[in-house]
Amino acid sequence: MSLQIAFIGYGEVGQLFSRQLLAKPGVRIAAYDILFDNPDKGPELKRRASGNGVEAAHSAAEACRGADIVISAVTADSAVTAAEQAAPHLGPSQTYIDLNSISPATKRKVAEHVGRGGANFVEFAVMAPVSGPGIEVPILSGGATAETVSETLNALGMKIKPVSTEIGTASASKLCRSIVIKGMEALMVDFTLASERAGVMPAVLESLKASYPGMDWEGVAKVMMSRVKQHGIRRAAEMREASRMIHELGLDGSLASAIADRQESYAKEAGKAHEAC
Incomplete structure (x- = not known):
């Protein structure tokens, strides 16, 4: 197989997927990230790309040139851009x-943007954290060509399940x-901070374990606090x-908005505390 892949966004997913996909015969990868243009962070990120065997493109246009598949792995608020x-x-x-996401x-x-030039579009939904499984993380796909694209990438070791055209x-x-998941993370932030401040953590953990004996509540709290701190x-x-x-479904989305606010506020608080140290 000969396959040229381009990543738009070279963060956690782009870097991890690139390293693993490049281990497959016939795969070539280019990437572009807006941080490549950052005078402080760009040089190191481009060196990391080159060190992984990835061509660090100067623009999205250059990354897309000649690519069979272009994968957008940016932040949710940058997907349309x-x-x-x-x-x-x-x-x-x-x-x-x-x-x-x-x-x-x-x-x-x-x-709609992608289709204007006649390119095919496929949506992916990553259904678990990528840090452990990498390209073997469970992914759902959708779109008119989702089945064909999924077969191509599954042949490289990915675990993609087409669910709809x-x-x-x-x-x-x-x-x-x-x-x-993100709601539980936000809950674990407030639970941990409040129970530690009140000095009641051991008693609350004991109660939670009695109610839900299959859960390692202490471990869950630590892991989820760390995730919000890093990725909030x-x-x-x-x-x-x-x-x-x-809201588009005609329901009340205020809880999801509150979860977003708490994820963001704790991540910013943790970042300030780290800078102060």
Whole structure:
């Protein structure tokens, strides 16, 4: 197999997926990230890309040139902008994949931009953290060519399950899951801070374990606090997309908005505390 892949966004997902995919015969990868243009962070990020065997492109246009598959792995609030920048450089022989955690309506907006030049569009919904499984993380896909694209990437070791030819089903599945996971993370932040401040953590953990004996509540709290501290800003953008989806369904999205606010505020608080140290 000979396959040229481009990543728009070279963060955690782009870097991890690139390293693992480049280990497969015939795969070539280019990437572009807006931080490449940052005078402080750009040089190191580009060196990291080159060290991984990835061509560090000077623009989204350059990354897309000659690519069979373009994968958008940016933040939720940048998904449409990334598509707008890439779309003029895509043609009918190319496939644009959006794996960002955005609402079905936002996915369809991305698809509209991509489709103007005749390129194929497929949505991906990543259904678990990528840090452990990498390219083997469970992914749901959707779109007219989702089955074909999924087969191509599954042959490289990915675990993609096509769920619909329509755009929106996969992303709705992802965001409904996120309401639970990101909501629990926000709960664990307030639970930990409040119970430690009040000096009641041991008693509360004992009670939780009695009510839900299958849960390692202490471990869950530590892991989720760490996730919010590290990824809360990105998770907040995702939960605002979840809130948007809930409103689009004619329901009350205020809880998802509150989860977004708490994810963001704690991440910023933790960042300030780290800088102060």
